[in-house]
Amino acid sequence: MTVFPSAKPSSAAVPNELFDPKALAHRALAGPPFTKEEMLALLRDPEDPEVLHILCRAAHLVRLKVFGNVLVLRGIIEFSNICRNDCLYCGLRRSNRNLVRYRMDEEEIFAAVERAIRMGFRRIVLQSGEDGAWHPDRLVRLVREIVTRYGVVLTLSVGELPFEAYRRLMDAGAYRYLMRHETSDPELYARLHPGTSFGVRREHLYTLKSLGYATGPGMMVGLPGQTLESLVDDVIFMRELRAEMAGVGPFIPHPETPLRDAAPGSPILTLKMVALTRLNLPETHLPATTALRVAFRDNPHLPLLCGPNVVMPDVTPPRWKVHYDLYPGKTKADLVDDGENVYAYWERQAAEVGLVVD
Ligand code: 5AD
Numbered sequence: 001m002t003v004f005p006s007a008k009p010s011s012a013a014v015p016n017e018l019f020d021p022k023a024l025a026h027r028a029l030a031g032p033p034f035t036k037e038e039m040l041a042l043l044r045d046p047e048d049p050e051v052l053h054i055l056c057r058a059a060h061l062v063r064l065k066v067f068g069n070v071l072v073l074r075g076i077i078e079f080s081n082i083c084r085n086d087c088l089y090c091g092l093r094r095s096n097r098n099l100v101r102y103r104m105d106e107e108e109i110f111a112a113v114e115r116a117i118r119m120g121f122r123r124i125v126l127q128s129g130e131d132g133a134w135h136p137d138r139l140v141r142l143v144r145e146i147v148t149r150y151g152v153v154l155t156l157s158v159g160e161l162p163f164e165a166y167r168r169l170m171d172a173g174a175y176r177y178l179m180r181h182e183t184s185d186p187e188l189y190a191r192l193h194p195g196t197s198f199g200v201r202r203e204h205l206y207t208l209k210s211l212g213y214a215t216g217p218g219m220m221v222g223l224p225g226q227t228l229e230s231l232v233d234d235v236i237f238m239r240e241l242r243a244e245m246a247g248v249g250p251f252i253p254h255p256e257t258p259l260r261d262a263a264p265g266s267p268i269l270t271l272k273m274v275a276l277t278r279l280n281l282p283e284t285h286l287p288a289t290t291a292l293r294v295a296f297r298d299n300p301h302l303p304l305l306c307g308p309n310v311v312m313p314d315v316t317p318p319r320w321k322v323h324y325d326l327y328p329g330k331t332k333a334d335l336v337d338d339g340e341n342v343y344a345y346w347e348r349q350a351a352e353v354g355l356v357v358d
Contacts, residue, residue, distance in 0.1 A: 082128075181202065209241060254328060
C-alpha cells in the first residue's frame, strides 16, 4: 500500500533546513522553538503533499525518539450525550432535537469499565456533554469509586465545571483532563460558542493546569472563517500552556447543525497541524483523534505515522455509542463489530505500522 501521496518537486524558495525531516526533528528536540513565521512558511501551500510527507517524517522521528514504538491506548466511555451548550458545529448541541438522548447511570458505567478492562484497557476516559444531572458531587463519587475499585488511570472530559469541582475531582483520583480550546481565535470562538468566550475557556485550562492536571487542549482544523495564522496560534497556545495532551482533528459538518453546509476541514492540512503539534510539543500525548481517523478512513495507517502516540477507541456500550453523534462518521470510526475486542483490533493495527500497544 502507498502510505504517502507521491512527492512532487518543490518550487518554493525557502530555507532548506526548514524542509528537511531530520533537521526539523532535531530542531524540535533541541530548539530553539519554531517561530510563527517558520510555521506559516511550512503551511504556505496547505494541500502540498510533499510538505506533508516532510512534516510527517519529522514528527514520526520525534515520536519515536520520545515514546519509542509504543502506542498508548485509552478506552473512552461516553456516558451522557445530554448537553446544555449550543456549539454551532456539534451534533450534541442542545438545539438538535433529532438526537436520541441518553444518560448512563453508575451501574452501567461500572459495567462499561469492567468490559473495557476485560478487553485489555488499563486507562479509561470518561466523556460526556455538559449534563447538569451529573452534578460535580455525583462525579466525585463516581471517580473515587472507579479509581478505588478498578485501579485504572482515569481521564475526565466532561466540559467546564466550577473551579472547586476540579480540585475535588483530582482529590478523588482523576489526574488528567481533556478540554479542547477548539480555536484560539477569540472572534471565531465567540461565533461558535453562544454565550461564552475564548477567555473563559483559557481560564479553565490554566486552572486545570495549575491544579496539577495533565491538561489536554486541542482544536478543530478547517472551521469556517479560520485562518492559517490562527491555526499556528493554536499550536503556540498549547505550547505556552505546556499541554500534556493535545487533540487535533478536522472539522466535519453535521447535518443537524447551523454549519451543515460549511466546507469540511482539509484532511491534509489537519495532518500537517498534527505533525506541527508534535514538532512543537515533543513530549505531549497526541492522539490520532477519531475525527482524523474518519477523515483518513481510506488510508488508516497514515495518521499513525505523523506524530500521534495515542489512540482512544470507543468502549461505550454499543446501544448508546450510536447516539454519541458529534459529527458524521463518528459512531462508526473503529472498524470493528460490536462484539469484537477493540483493544485486540488496535494491537493488530499498531503491528501493521511497527508499533506495539501499551
Ligand atoms: N467536527 C469535528 N469535531 C467536532 N467536535 C464536535 N463537533 C465536531 C465536528 N462537527 C469535537 C470538538 C469537541 C470534541 C468532543 O469533539 O472539538 O471538543
